[in-house]
Amino acid sequence: MKDIKTIAMYLPQFHNIPENDQWWGEGFTEWTAAKRADKLFEGHYQPREPLNNNYYNLLQKRTMEWQAGLASKYGLDGFCFYHYYFKDGRKVLEKPAELLLSWCDVNMPFCFCWDNTSWARSWSKLGNKFTWFEKEKEHSCEGDGILLEQKYGREKEWEDHFKYLLPFFKDDRYIKVDKKPLFIIYKTDEMACFTEMIDYWKKLALDEEIEGIYTLGINSSNEKRGMDGVLYSGPGAYWNPIISSNNLDFEYKNGVKCFDYESIWKNALIAKGKSNLKTYFGGFVDYDDTPRRGDRGAAFINTSVEVFEKYLYKLAQKNLLIKNEFLFINAFNEWGEGMYLEPDKKRGYAFLEALRSVKEKLRNSADDEKLEFTSVLNVDKRPSGDREKISADMWKQNNKFKEYYYLLHRWLQLKEENVNLSKYLIKCGYCNIAIYGLGVMGKHLLEELRHTEIQVLYAIDQNELMVHPDIEIKSVNDFFPQVDAVVVTATFDYDVIRTMLKEKIDYPIVSLAELLYEV
Structure with a gap:
C-alpha cells in the first residue's frame, strides 16, 4: 500500500528570548512550565520529565541533529514549526527555524504553521508560581493585556512577510505539495484579508519561480477562496461536536476537566470532512494543559501507547482513502500541553516505536485489508441516539x-x-x-x-x-x-x-x- 508522510507539529519555545524574560521571569522556556506542573488528582501524570533529563536548548545544533535522528529512525517524515509573525513584522521564537535554515547538513524536512493569534497576558496561579500565557482571541471580551498584537496590514506588510518566508520556501528541505510550499494558518476564520493576501503571495511566488502556495487552515469553519484544504488538528477538532458529530462525556477531577483518551480517538474516526474542500484528519499523542492553566485546565485520562498505535493506524487509513499525502500528528515536543513524541521517563521511546510500527504496517499492508478500510469509511456515518445534531x-x-x-x-x-x-x-x-x-x-x-x-x-x-x-x-x-x-x-x-x-x-x-x- 502507498505510504503516507507523517508530519509532527513542532514548538520552538525551548530557548531564552528577551520577551519571555520580561513577561514571565528570567530564563523562561517551555521547560519552565513543564517543571512547575503539579499533580492535581490521583493518577495524574505530572510533572512530565524528558528521558535522561534532556532539557535541551533549540539554539544548539546537536539538539536538532538528535531530533532529526529520531525522525529518521522512527518514521517521522517532517516537522511543522510554529511561526510567530505579528504586527509590523515583529517576530518571536524565530531563531530555531533560522538556524535550521543555516544548518544545511541537518536532514530535517520542515514547513510552517503560522500561529496568527495575539499573545495576551492571562495569569493562572499555581501556588506561588505563574504558568505560561494563554493565547486568546484578539477580539476576546476577556483577558488582561495584549503582549503581541496580530495585525496584517496591506500589500506592503504582506510583501515583507513573504520576503521573510522566501528563503525557507526555497530550501530543498521545505515540504511541498506539487512543488508548492506547504503553509498552514491557525486562524483563517479571523483573517478578513485571507483571500487577498494569499492571492498576493501567489503572485509574488510566481515572480520567484515558485508555483504557488499550498495553504491549509486549521479547524476552519469557513471555506475561504484560496484555501487548498483544512487540517482537523487533534485533539481540539475532535471534542467539537460539529466536526465529530458526537458529544463527549467528561468528569472533573479536582477542577480539571478530564476526557477519556480512547473516546477522543473514536471521534477522530467519526469526523467528517468538508464537502467542497480537501480535509486532512490529524492525530495526536496525548493532552494535558494543566502546566499552563492549573486546575482550570483539561487533561486526558487512560492514555496508552496501545490505543495510540491502534487508532493512528486507522486514521492513516482514513487519510489514505481520500488520497491525502500527509498524516499530521500533534505534536513532537509540546511538553506544556502533554503532546509529545519525544522520549520521557515514564514511557521512554514507546510513542515513537508505535509510530514506526504504524508506518511499517502501512507499507506491508495488502489488498486483503480492504475490509478494514471499508470499516473506517463506515464510521463516518453520523451516529443515532440522543447526541446533539446541528445542521x-x-x-x-x-x-x-x-x-x-x-x-x-x-x-x-x-x-x-x-x-x-x-x-x-x-x-x-x-x-x-x-x-x-x-x-x-x-x-x-x-x-x-x-x-x-x-x-x-x-x-x-x-x-x-x-x-x-x-x-x-x-x-x-x-x-x-x-x-x-x-x-x-x-x-x-x-x-x-x-x-x-x-x-x-x-x-x-x-x-x-x-x-x-x-x-
Whole structure:
C-alpha cells in the first residue's frame, strides 16, 4: 500500500528570548512550565520529565541533529514549526527555524504553521508560581493585556512577510505539495484579508519561480477562496461536536476537566470532512494543559501507547482513502500541553516505536485489508441516539452571528478609545469610497464616516428597492463610478462578494472587518 508522510507539529519555545524574560521571569522556556506542573488528582501524570533529563536548548545544533535522528529512525517524515509573525513584522521564537535554515547538513524536512493569534497576558496561579500565557482571541471580551498584537496590514506588510518566508520556501528541505510550499494558518476564520493576501503571495511566488502556495487552515469553519484544504488538528477538532458529530462525556477531577483518551480517538474516526474542500484528519499523542492553566485546565485520562498505535493506524487509513499525502500528528515536543513524541521517563521511546510500527504496517499492508478500510469509511456515518445534531445551515448561521458579535464588540472598543474608522481609510489613501451592503452594519459605517474627511459617494446593495435619504443606492447590476475603494460590510460573505465585484471593477475592495482590526 502507498505510504503516507507523517508530519509532527513542532514548538520552538525551548530557548531564552528577551520577551519571555520580561513577561514571565528570567530564563523562561517551555521547560519552565513543564517543571512547575503539579499533580492535581490521583493518577495524574505530572510533572512530565524528558528521558535522561534532556532539557535541551533549540539554539544548539546537536539538539536538532538528535531530533532529526529520531525522525529518521522512527518514521517521522517532517516537522511543522510554529511561526510567530505579528504586527509590523515583529517576530518571536524565530531563531530555531533560522538556524535550521543555516544548518544545511541537518536532514530535517520542515514547513510552517503560522500561529496568527495575539499573545495576551492571562495569569493562572499555581501556588506561588505563574504558568505560561494563554493565547486568546484578539477580539476576546476577556483577558488582561495584549503582549503581541496580530495585525496584517496591506500589500506592503504582506510583501515583507513573504520576503521573510522566501528563503525557507526555497530550501530543498521545505515540504511541498506539487512543488508548492506547504503553509498552514491557525486562524483563517479571523483573517478578513485571507483571500487577498494569499492571492498576493501567489503572485509574488510566481515572480520567484515558485508555483504557488499550498495553504491549509486549521479547524476552519469557513471555506475561504484560496484555501487548498483544512487540517482537523487533534485533539481540539475532535471534542467539537460539529466536526465529530458526537458529544463527549467528561468528569472533573479536582477542577480539571478530564476526557477519556480512547473516546477522543473514536471521534477522530467519526469526523467528517468538508464537502467542497480537501480535509486532512490529524492525530495526536496525548493532552494535558494543566502546566499552563492549573486546575482550570483539561487533561486526558487512560492514555496508552496501545490505543495510540491502534487508532493512528486507522486514521492513516482514513487519510489514505481520500488520497491525502500527509498524516499530521500533534505534536513532537509540546511538553506544556502533554503532546509529545519525544522520549520521557515514564514511557521512554514507546510513542515513537508505535509510530514506526504504524508506518511499517502501512507499507506491508495488502489488498486483503480492504475490509478494514471499508470499516473506517463506515464510521463516518453520523451516529443515532440522543447526541446533539446541528445542521450545516444552523452552524453557518451560528458562525455568522458570532462573527458580527465580535465585530460589534471591536467597534465598541474603538468608540470607547475615540478611534474613528476613517483613520485607516485615510492611511490607505481611500478618501472617496462606496459602501457595499447598507444593512445594519452599513448604516453604522455611513454614520461613523459622516463628519470625517471620507466621502461616501454611493452605496451598493442587493435589495433593489432599498432607499436612503442621504445617499444614492445602486443595484449590483448597475454601473459603479470610480472610487478609491469599496468597503464591504457583509463580512461573512466577503469572499463571494469580492469575487463578484472584481468582475466589474479594478480598484481596491476591503472588508469592514479589516477596517475594524487594522485601524
